[in-house]
Amino acid sequence: MDxxxxxAATGAVGAGVDRASLAAAMKREPxxxxxxxxxxxxxxxxxxxxxxxxxxxxxxxxxxVMLEAGHRAHVPVIVGSAGTAGADVHVDWTLDIVREVCAxxxxxxxxxxxxxxxxxxxxxxxxxxxxxxxxxxxPHMDEATIRRSVRVVGMMGIEPIQRALATGADLVLAGRASxxxxxxxxxxxLGFPEGLAWHVGKVVECGTLACETRGPGVMLATIRRDxxxxxxxxxxxxxxxxxVAAHSLYENPDPYLFHEASGTLDIRNAVFHAETDTSVxxxxxxxxxxxxxxxxxxxxxxxxxxxVMIGGIRDPFILSRLDVWLGGITRYFExxxxxxLGLGPDDYQFALHTYGRDGVMGELEPxxxxxxxxxxxxxxxxxxxxxxxxxxxKLARQPLLHFPVPEWTGAVTTxxxxxxxxxxxxxxxxxxxxxxxxxxxxxxxxxRIESIEVGAGSASVRTRTA
Amino acid sequence: MRxxxxxxLVRSKNAGPFQLTFDILFSDPAVYEKVKASKVLNAELxxxxxxxxxxxxxxxxxxxxxxxxxxxxxxxxQGSFGDPDLHGGQQHAPLMAVDITT
Numbered sequence: 001m002d003x004x005x006x007x008a009a010t011g012a013v014g015a016g017v018d019r020a021s022l023a024a025a026m027k028r029e030p031x032x033x034x035x036x037x038x039x040x041x042x043x044x045x046x047x048x049x050x051x052x053x054x055x056x057x058x059x060x061x062x063x064x065v066m067l068e069a070g071h072r073a074h075v076p077v078i079v080g081s082a083g084t085a086g087a088d089v090h091v092d093w094t095l096d097i098v099r100e101v102c103a104x105x106x107x108x109x110x111x112x113x114x115x116x117x118x119x120x121x122x123x124x125x126x127x128x129x130x131x132x133x134x135x136x137x138x139p140h141m142d143e144a145t146i147r148r149s150v151r152v153v154g155m156m157g158i159e160p161i162q163r164a165l166a167t168g169a170d171l172v173l174a175g176r177a178s179x180x181x182x183x184x185x186x187x188x189x190l191g192f193p194e195g196l197a198w199h200v201g202k203v204v205e206c207g208t209l210a211c212e213t214r215g216p217g218v219m220l221a222t223i224r225r226d227x228x229x230x231x232x233x234x235x236x237x238x239x240x241x242x243x244v245a246a247h248s249l250y251e252n253p254d255p256y257l258f259h260e261a262s263g264t265l266d267i268r269n270a271v272f273h274a275e276t277d278t279s280v281x282x283x284x285x286x287x288x289x290x291x292x293x294x295x296x297x298x299x300x301x302x303x304x305x306x307x308v309m310i311g312g313i314r315d316p317f318i319l320s321r322l323d324v325w326l327g328g329i330t331r332y333f334e335x336x337x338x339x340x341l342g343l344g345p346d347d348y349q350f351a352l353h354t355y356g357r358d359g360v361m362g363e364l365e366p367x368x369x370x371x372x373x374x375x376x377x378x379x380x381x382x383x384x385x386x387x388x389x390x391x392x393x394k395l396a397r398q399p400l401l402h403f404p405v406p407e408w409t410g411a412v413t414t415x416x417x418x419x420x421x422x423x424x425x426x427x428x429x430x431x432x433x434x435x436x437x438x439x440x441x442x443x444x445x446x447x448r449i450e451s452i453e454v455g456a457g458s459a460s461v462r463t464r465t466a
Numbered sequence: 467m468r469x470x471x472x473x474x475l476v477r478s479k480n481a482g483p484f485q486l487t488f489d490i491l492f493s494d495p496a497v498y499e500k501v502k503a504s505k506v507l508n509a510e511l512x513x514x515x516x517x518x519x520x521x522x523x524x525x526x527x528x529x530x531x532x533x534x535x536x537x538x539x540x541x542x543x544q545g546s547f548g549d550p551d552l553h554g555g556q557q558h559a560p561l562m563a564v565d566i567t568t
Binding site (some may be wrong): 043044045137242251254255256353360361429 | 545
């Protein structure tokens with residue numbers, strides 16, 4: 001085999017797959033198609049609550065286009081980080097959609113499901129054996145952290161995907177996975193250079209984001225023995241050596257080194273050349289195998305229950321000394337919470353975001369002293385339960401509404417609340433609580449693969465393979 | 467001249483939930499080289515603008531991408547209570563105003 005071709009169908013399942021571009025790419029006879037369906041960039045809520053960030057119908061529409069094209073061409077489809085966070089609940093949510101799609105398309109698929117959610121007992125064991133290590137910067141982690149977590153996932157590398165592909169799967173549905181690994185797995189199995197395979201994966205995993213301009217389309221990659229070609233397919237899409245090189249910066253802490261479970265992709269010596277007007281030839285990337293296999297952990301725990309109130313302030317007297325005025329309210333409010341509810345600073349957290357002044361950057365805002373004519377105020381409180389959070393918010397409602405303004409004599413109403421009632425209950429809110437890697441005893445033990453037949457008429461047959 | 471007059475893109479973004487990264491990209495190699503030669507963009511500047519320890523700043527000059535990159539620890543873990551910017555995408559404005567004397 002001199003070359004392997006594959007398609008990145010979209011930067012995120014649920015963000016849209018362009019049917020016409022995918023059809024054009026399929027004419028090039030790719031050997032597989034992949035896309036990731038998740039990210040931590042959506043925040044800790046997806047992992048904590050179990051609710052995906054993408055709309056179900058959007059994910060279904062994308063999976064329909066991808067599975068139909070893959071089925072027609074008899075090539076495997078690889079989907080990673082299912083349901084945004086890739087825990088079991090997200091994989092099951094996605095698998096449900098896959099069943100619907102297969103029924104509607106009247107097709108049968110062999111699906112290899114890879115689960116990446118980690119059992120707390122397993123993690124506690126790993127921790128006690130000294131197999132969990134912090135990354136920088138990292139929150140404190142001990143056994144209690146693991147026990148407090150609602151869910152923890154391990155980010156798989158290429159190995160589980162390679163094993164899943166070996167089952168002859170039409171669809172590999174993976175829990176949390178390295179985006180690049182979805183693309184690197186098959187080329188590396190087939191003996192193509194690891195550095196190139198990972199580098200190409202890195203370039204195409206965001207779909208057409210590595211192009212000069214944004215637009216509907218897909219990415220076609222071709223890996224040969226000593227170089228690879230990155231080619232966008234879609235109206236007016238164009239990759240240049242610079243856009244491909246620059247893409248390695250996006251959302252990455254380091255533009256040259258990328259840590260994966262089995263080693264590090266190093267593109268310091270990568271070379272980028274224009275192949276055609278719209279495609280780019282890359283070579284030179286290296287992959288340094290790690291001494292220890294390191295699986296990154298992502299965990300989320302319940303932070304509490306939040307209630308928010310939104311309002312605006314327009315009175316120039318208040319705005320001219322906003323910090324002093326809000327400081328007075330804060331002192332009054334904290335005292336009231338203590339007197340009425342018996343709660344102190346350890347029992348709840350609150351924040352006042354002042355949009356129009358420093359709502360976006362907080363204390364880092366260099367222009368927070370500039371004159372503004374209106375400020376949006378978001379008051380937010382976090383407590384152990386929803387009722388308490390809302391009771392606390394209600395105690396802030398009055399002072400924000402009537403706190404004295406020295407320039408005025410008589411009763412004043414000082415904030416324009418947006419809603420009635422002003423408070424909005426946000427429900428449970430979560431926080432990420434791990435930035436760590438675990439060194440498992442074996443490369444297999446953290447990821448469980450299950451083969452499932454999904455199809456219009458067929459009863460599901462399940463066979464455990466690992 | 468202000469950096470936003472010279473760069474084709476100045477952006478900030480999460481690099482995972484615990485780090486924030488800044489990219490400053492150029493379309494003209496000559497402009498990139500001038501900005502690089504000015505030595506105005508460096509780890510000290512980032513530490514100053516974003517009030518963080520200079521040892522926590524990772525700063526890169528990426529010649530093949532005509533870009534500068536800096537990565538710092540997030541002040542608030544992404545999405546935690548009080549974090550004002552879930553995606554970290556609106557933290558770049560102070561960089562735009564940086565004066566580059568060439």
